[in-house]
Amino acid sequence: MIYTQNLTKTYGDQTVLNIDSLEIPKGQIFGLVGNNGAGKTTFFSLLLDLIQPTTGKVINNEVQVDISEAWKPFTSAFIDETFLIGYLTPEEYFYFIGELRGQTKADVNELLGNFEDFFHGEILGQKKYLRDLSKGNQKRVGIVASFIGKPQVIILDEPFANLDPTTQIRLKEIIKNLGRDREVTVLVSSHDLIHVTEVCERIVVLNKGEIVKDIQTSKETLKELELFFGG
Amino acid sequence: MFKHFFNLQWKSFFRAASFKTNLAFKILMIFGALYFMVIFLFLGVGSYYIIEKEGLGNPLLVVNKYMIYYLVMDVYIRYMLQKMPILNIKPLLYLPFKKSQVVSYSLGKTIFSFFNWAHAFFFVPFSIVLIIEGYNPMGVIGWHLGIMALFYCNNFVNIMMNNKDNVFYPLVAFLAVLGVCQYYEWFDITLYTAPIFNIFYDIPWTSLISWGALFGLYVSAFNYFKKNMYLDGGLATKHDIARSEDYTWLNRFGNLGTFLKNDIKLIKRNKRSKTTVIMSFVFIFYGLLFFTGSVEAYNNPVWKIFAGIFVSGGFLFSFGQFVPSWDSSYYPLMMSQNIQYKEYLSSKWYLIIIATIISTILSAFYLYFGWDAYLAVIVGAIYNVGVNSYLVLWGGAYIKTPIDLTSNKKAFGDKQAFNVKTLLLTLPKLLLPILIYGIGHYLINPTAGYIFVALTGVLGFAFKNVVFNKIEKIYKKEKYKTLLAYKQKA
Numbered sequence: 093m094i095y096t097q098n099l100t101k102t103y104g105d106q107t108v109l110n111i112d113s114l115e116i117p118k119g120q121i122f123g124l125v126g127n128n129g130a131g132k133t134t135f136f137s138l139l140l141d142l143i144q145p146t147t148g149k150v151i152n153n154e155v156q157v158d159i160s161e162a163w164k165p166f167t168s169a170f171i172d173e174t175f176l177i178g179y180l181t182p183e184e185y186f187y188f189i190g191e192l193r194g195q196t197k198a199d200v201n202e203l204l205g206n207f208e209d210f211f212h213g214e215i216l217g218q219k220k221y222l223r224d225l226s227k228g229n230q231k232r233v234g235i236v237a238s239f240i241g242k243p244q245v246i247i248l249d250e251p252f253a254n255l256d257p258t259t260q261i262r263l264k265e266i267i268k269n270l271g272r273d274r275e276v277t278v279l280v281s282s283h284d285l286i287h288v289t290e291v292c293e294r295i296v297v298l299n300k301g302e303i304v305k306d307i308q309t310s311k312e313t314l315k316e317l318e319l320f321f322g323g
Numbered sequence: 324m325f326k327h328f329f330n331l332q333w334k335s336f337f338r339a340a341s342f343k344t345n346l347a348f349k350i351l352m353i354f355g356a357l358y359f360m361v362i363f364l365f366l367g368v369g370s371y372y373i374i375e376k377e378g379l380g381n382p383l384l385v386v387n388k389y390m391i392y393y394l395v396m397d398v399y400i401r402y403m404l405q406k407m408p409i410l411n412i413k414p415l416l417y418l419p420f421k422k423s424q425v426v427s428y429s430l431g432k433t434i435f436s437f438f439n440w441a442h443a444f445f446f447v448p449f450s451i452v453l454i455i456e457g458y459n460p461m462g463v464i465g466w467h468l469g470i471m472a473l474f475y476c477n478n479f480v481n482i483m484m485n486n487k488d489n490v491f492y493p494l495v496a497f498l499a500v501l502g503v504c505q506y507y508e509w510f511d512i513t514l515y516t517a518p519i520f521n522i523f524y525d526i527p528w529t530s531l532i533s534w535g536a537l538f539g540l541y542v543s544a545f546n547y548f549k550k551n552m553y554l555d556g557g558l559a560t561k562h563d564i565a566r567s568e569d570y571t572w573l574n575r576f577g578n579l580g581t582f583l584k585n586d587i588k589l590i591k592r593n594k595r596s597k598t599t600v601i602m603s604f605v606f607i608f609y610g611l612l613f614f615t616g617s618v619e620a621y622n623n624p625v626w627k628i629f630a631g632i633f634v635s636g637g638f639l640f641s642f643g644q645f646v647p648s649w650d651s652s653y654y655p656l657m658m659s660q661n662i663q664y665k666e667y668l669s670s671k672w673y674l675i676i677i678a679t680i681i682s683t684i685l686s687a688f689y690l691y692f693g694w695d696a697y698l699a700v701i702v703g704a705i706y707n708v709g710v711n712s713y714l715v716l717w718g719g720a721y722i723k724t725p726i727d728l729t730s731n732k733k734a735f736g737d738k739q740a741f742n743v744k745t746l747l748l749t750l751p752k753l754l755l756p757i758l759i760y761g762i763g764h765y766l767i768n769p770t771a772g773y774i775f776v777a778l779t780g781v782l783g784f785a786f787k788n789v790v791f792n793k794i795e796k797i798y799k800k801e802k803y804k805t806l807l808a809y810k811q812k813a
Binding site: 140141142143144164165167168169171172174175176177178179180181183184188189191192193194218219220221223224241 | 564566567578588592593652653654655662729806809
């Protein structure tokens with residue numbers, strides 16, 4: 093589904109990302125871990141054509157992202173709060189995204205119905221603009237919005253951060269369900285090794301911009317990762 | 324303790340993101356400040372003699388007469404521009420500072436604000452002139468100190484009035500009405516206020532009263548802030564009660580409608596954009612300066628077109644020049660969503676066009692000054708629609724200033740709005756129509772001038788698709804730079 097080749101990003105003389113080649117097959121739940129500054133967000137920003145690669149290219153479903161925009165209809169993401177429109181209510185925001193992705197209001201409502209648990213009664217009908225919601229609630233809105241319009245690729249940067257324990261557990265369920273029918277490719281980054289190992293079938297470890305581990309998740313993975321980061 | 328505060332203040336000033344960026348703008352600002360100082364200085368020295376020469380009466384009494392308006396204008400300007408001292412207090416709250424120290428430092432800091440000492444440039448020379456001209460020195464000093472205290476009172480009045488629009492605007496409106504009454508000689512408020520200022524001169528010790536008032540205001544501002552220094556009190560951010568709105572009638576425009584809906588909400592729900600709309604409304608009255616002949620330099624016929632462009636184009640200039648910065652806080656979303664630049668730009672373009680048409684209709688009162696005046700507005704509007712609407716969108720691609728929608732800071736001009744490219748783009752916006760009109764006016768007749776300008780507008784309108792494709796390309800080219808610039812919040 094996603095294929096990168098010879099991808100690097102340099103600022104001045106500092107290389108923040110240098111990935112020879114990476115292939116993420118369709119339907120995979122892909123986890124990206126690494127310490128701060130490892131290049132996770134840089135990588136995601138490159139996938140979304142928010143920054144330009146210094147060298148190399150990103151191919152998303154046969155579309156080279158910095159040349160054509162044809163990847164946009166089937167790709168969605170939530171990176172940070174700059175993906176939210178502060179002066180809209182959550183409902184308005186969902187409908188806005190829905191309209192951009194060719195969904196009717198009824199489609200969006202149906203989808204939102206599946207996330208009532210996840211929202212925990214704190215999102216819909218609150219008479220609040222997104223800018224006035226707490227960080228955790230903003231995150232819930234952003235994550236759910238990225239599910240609108242049946243995307244084939246979903247990119248979530250640090251989705252577990254700022255969420256309360258109940259919501260974290262629910263989010264894990266949601267992501268696992270997405271992977272079940274092998275239609276949706278999900279890319280998740282996290283600092284929480286337990287969450288990633290639980291959710292992702294494949295984990296790539298970035299360190300200073302380079303891939304240092306590429307693991308198919310198994311029972312030993314968590315130990316392996318803890319050893320890596322602890323040592 | 325104050326050493327720490329001072330240190331923080333110093334760093335916050337010199338390390339502000341805006342400080343480093345644009346040296347040219349800094350210099351421009353210094354020149355601006357110098358300009359006002361010189362004007363004030365000149366007025367301070369000269370106004371005595373000007374008033375005397377014009378035979379308006381005793382200069383001191385004349386100044387006192389209009390003092391009330393001066394003071395109110397001062398509050399108004401402060402309310403709009405002066406920054407609140409309370410903003411950066413949050414991180415200090417849990418540190419071992421006494422609350423009273425934090426408050427007194429924050430308030431004390433405002434005393435050194437430009438808005439306070441700028442007035443000295445007028446009052447010091449004016450007072451000196453008064454003494455030279457033989458006014459009673461004791462009286463002048465009393466008056467001087469009394470008045471200066473009143474300006475410092477304004478400082479604290481403004482602080483306490485911060486963000487209370489419902490107090491502020493009625494007050495200003497009330498005084499504006501009084502000003503109009505005075506102009507038409509229905510009611511003269513200065514008859515009641517001037518004696519208050521005169522008394523400072525007549526009985527010098529009375530200036531102590533205004534110092535007393537100043538002290539009182541300081542104490543109450545101090546108590547007010549100290550009492551409200553809680554996260555859920557004075558430091559709380561206000562939350563609006565949100566109401567979902569549908570605007571289903573816009574659905575028929577497809578994707579364009581989606582953006583229009585969003586833009587309407589953007590304008591309605593954010594402080595900064597509301598200010599812009601108010602400003603563009605004020606622009607409608609800009610033409611009065613030209614058509615009433617009240618400014619002599621504007622009597623040349625070509626200026627009418629200039630006026631026409633501004634009257635109908637207020638929104639175009641004040642809103643349009645900041646496209647796409649209005650969406651700066653969520654630009655990454657827009658760039659990764661399934662959005663065609665063309666639709667995005669079209670939505671902004673329609674918004675500008677609708678606003679231009681509304682402004683043109685609202686300015687129908689220029690008919691009072693004759694057909695000629697309103698014709699200039701209409702022709703200006705056609706040019707705005709046909710040419711300027713593209714130019715602002717084009718220029719917007721180069722203005723990469725993130726906009727903080729929730730605050731009014733920088734609403735009145737911004738450093739990065741001045742760069743060479745946008746400056747060059749203002750030439751065709753304003754000078755070209757004047758030139759075209761001038762050619763028609765002087766070579767043939769005024770009507771030909773109007774027709775030429777209108778034709779240029781219609782011609783521009785006809786090439787909409789071509790121009791939009793060009794603009795779209797520029798936006799695409801600038802995309803990464805724009806994203807990067809928006810990341811660096813001011």
